[in-house]
Amino acid sequence: METFAGMDGPDDVEAVGRRARAVRRPTMKDVAALAGVSLSTVSRVVNGGPVDPGLADRVRDAARLLGYRRDHTASMLRRADRQSASIGLVWEDVSNPFFSAIHRGVEEVARERGVLTFVGSSDEDPERERMLADAFSARGVDGLVIAPAGGDESYLTRDREAGIELVFVDRPPHLIDADAVVSDNAGGASMAVAHLIAAGHRRIGFLGDRPELYTAAERLRGYRRELTRHGIDEDPALVRHPHHEGVSTYEATRELLLGPDPPTAIFTSQNLITISAVGALHDLGRQHEVAHVGFDDVELAGVVDPGVSVVAQDPVALGHHAAELLLARLDGQDGPSRRVVIPTKLIERGSGELPHAGPS
Amino acid sequence: METFAGMDGPDDVEAVGRRARAVRRPTMKDVAALAGVSLSTVSRVVNGGPVDPGLADRVRDAARLLGYRRDHTASMLRRADRQSASIGLVWEDVSNPFFSAIHRGVEEVARERGVLTFVGSSDEDPERERMLADAFSARGVDGLVIAPAGGDESYLTRDREAGIELVFVDRPPHLIDADAVVSDNAGGASMAVAHLIAAGHRRIGFLGDRPELYTAAERLRGYRRELTRHGIDEDPALVRHPHHEGVSTYEATRELLLGPDPPTAIFTSQNLITISAVGALHDLGRQHEVAHVGFDDVELAGVVDPGVSVVAQDPVALGHHAAELLLARLDGQDGPSRRVVIPTKLIERGSGELPHAGPS
DNA sequence: CTGAAAGCGCTTACAG
DNA sequence: CTGAAAGCGCTTACAG
Secondary structure (H helix, E strand, C coil): CCCCCCCCCCCCEEECCCCCCCCCCCCHHHHHHHHCCCHHHHHHHHHCCCCCHHHHHHHHHHHHHHCCCCCHHHHHHHCCCCCCCEEEEEECCCCCHHHHHHHHHHHHHHHCCCCEEEEEECCCCHHHHHHHHHHHHHCCCCEEEECCCCCCCHHHHHHHHCCCEEEEECCCCCCCCCEEEEECHHHHHHHHHHHHHHCCCCCEEEECCCCCCHHHHHHHHHHHHHHHHCCCCCCHHHEECHHHHCCCHHHHHHHHHHCCCCCCEEEECCHHHHHHHHHHHHHHCCCCCCEEEEECCCCCCCCCCCECEEEECCHHHHHHHHHHHHHHHHCCCCCCCEEEEECCEEECCEHHHCCCCCCC | CCCCCCCCCCCCEEECCCCCCCCCCCCHHHHHHHHCCCHHHHHHHHHCCCCCHHHHHHHHHHHHHHCCCCCHHHHHHHCCCCCCCEEEEEECCCCCHHHHHHHHHHHHHHHCCCCEEEEEECCCCHHHHHHHHHHHHHCCCCEEEECCCCCCCHHHHHHHHCCCEEEEECCCCCCCCCEEEEECHHHHHHHHHHHHHHCCCCCEEEECCCCCCHHHHHHHHHHHHHHHHCCCCCCHHHEECHHHHCCCHHHHHHHHHHCCCCCCEEEECCHHHHHHHHHHHHHHCCCCCCEEEEECCCCCCCCCCCECEEEECCHHHHHHHHHHHHHHHHCCCCCCCEEEEECCEEECCEHHHCCCCCCC
């Protein structure tokens, strides 16, 4: 049979077979009985302890025959190290490519150690963040990697005391002392602004996320610092926080460019903001006049005309370092909390190199 | 202190505090002792069983004082239902936005039920897929959502028999009968090709992923079906599988367009292929002549000139349906396996509407 | 090297 | 309603 796009509702459910009923999963006890040995011996074989080769073979045969697989959570209960070989990741949104790239970085390091990852979205809600952390903790994770929603993370103290290691990523912790891995947000923003200044611009617009967010505040700080460094007075009219002002980024960009004494260049300090701003620039037909650098790389940035210059973060590296810090702690590394700062990189594609045309 | 982008290596590690040593996590036994009641009573309070209000208060106070939290994995061990309230997702790559969007869809449904998600990448390697499934299974997940790497998934039979529910997503299972949720790949491809034919094109190039992949094969099938339907003979020279031929998509696109008797329109059947092809079209300066429809939506597709027309999938819906099927099974829903087909949607942005210019 | 016993943190019959 | 006992699947001392 064939199905055609749009012709069937999403509930086009079709029966294609039948299923078997669940059976009890074989346990060590079952293996012991079949092999005619004690539970302890089976446990030794499974864990590579000293056991007579002949007996070991009998046990392995029995295990194979029954399809035995060890229950990891049960084994953890009595184990000396009590490690579950799992960690929990608390992101803002698992479907945000920035966070899924961090996840990838964490996974690449963790898989070498057989460590599995729980992942969930806080949706920037501290309450949900806490629920997730608690739920992961109740399932016995060895550690937590958290992109904090903001506010107070001291509730994690209990987990830390219970031996759960903590690493913060993308944003540093508040009211709790813990390892953290962040991008060089202020440095990256400075670099973007310096690049625009080098092209002759002095009126540089800023479009950013809500300034309560750590990364947004840092990028604004970098913007201001760089203006100051070049003796340029900040014009508050050029600094916009669309999400905070309840207006779309698209609209804010239009207002900025159509207003009196508009900027000759703009710095958009987040990936989604960059995308909307590019759309607005193109719709106004100003994409070849107004210079533009974005923070965070975006797909197709090199295909748009002009290409969108960006300061790129390295989210996979954020994930790598977060996982390495966490695993080091799990290995017993002690000592004060550490902060890792991951550098950002300027990618020139055209939009950021547009020179200042008029008199300066 | 300040940090500047690029000035510090990735190992710019800075000490910022000190840490406490791990303490044993309080157990029900501790709570019972402090409250002066039996373990059973504490368990009843925690689980909402019948208990004298006065006693219950004492228990709750003790629990609060100690910072007690129930160990979910230990409780699961003896529980009648034996549900861990966790599921495992086995993706091709967690950092692929398509899969992270499916993850989001699963999470939105699962969180309503307090179900947590393990997530891992198989990297299209059947061996890794199996290791992940085994590891999740050993940690007691209630179910598995799998984007199969290909080959034989019958190894999951043991898990199914042990009561672990299975749902396949994006691609149907092989050699095992299970629920599955897929996009209407063939229908979407047909729709794309029909759209190009409607604009007057008859020589339509195809750029696709390795034809061993289910989704790639389905989209090729849709392409062919639609050509046939309109009485157009397929020209094998117009069908390219860059990954399979060991050439970059960018190069394959160039060859296609610079060859003898080139296509007047192209259909790119995957998001990354679409992005590379758009780049090649632009670099050749042919983006306003050669019509183009892609499968899967991409960021900035509306900003490029012309906008990139696509047949979009709905990955969040894939995730929603996968989770719903799984939860229904966990609720005891019996009966034959089900297959859900999610429709695709044509988004016209310009590139797919470019008319055939020359004589046909 | 092997097995019987105790125990991990919790839930579930079973008596009272 | 309450508590003592047994048990979930496994590991870890403890004797032999």
